[in-house]
Amino acid sequence: MHTKQALAVFGFDLTEDLRGKNIMDMVAPENYQEIFENLEKLKKSEVIRNWELTSYKKDGRPFSIELSSSMLFDAEGKPKSIIAVFQDITERRKEEEAIRASEERFRNMANLLPQTVFETDKDSKLTFFNRQGFKMFGYSQADIAAGVRNSELIIPEDFERAANNINQRLIDEEFPSQEYTAIRKDGSKFPAAIYTTPVILNSEYAGLRGMIID
16 A cells, blocks of 8 residues: 555554654554564564454544555564555444344344254355254254254255255246255154255355255
8 A cells, every 4th residue: 555545544644644653552452462473473574464453543533454564674684664565444344243243133033933944155064053953953053063064954865856956946046945854863854845045145156045844
């Protein structure tokens, strides 16, 4: 970032406005320890990338920045100065927080439903089960964290049909629910109707979201 742009981000008009200011006065106290640790890394010629911290504008307002930095050394190998590239990520942080809040609302609502609600990643691993899902299939949070694929929720005889139906679902939003023989962790089986919809992020397939009804 050009010096004038950097000044503008912080709300300063002239380089002189920064004279006498300590860098620690421009960042939030909760970042101090991380700054000290990263300074030691920089002295060892390490490059710090995508480092997020809270800084302050000239008028005292806090905002978020993402920083990448490295140390410059003199001819004797002693630290001379630090060069840094940064960007204001305040809006990105707000968007991320909005997404987290939305996901939390979704999970709270899903836990109220008497049907199983689930999500998977693009590799078909379960990333979310609501309370009814754990109750219906007998898995625990630890099981999901360790890795359970959606294919483990139905009998092997239904695998091929399920894969074909998922591919069809990706190109046809009106594709109806499908009936399978579901299987619990303990091996017991029951008939189930499964409704799914693809999760698309940045125009790319990111997984599935669905509901399972006994």
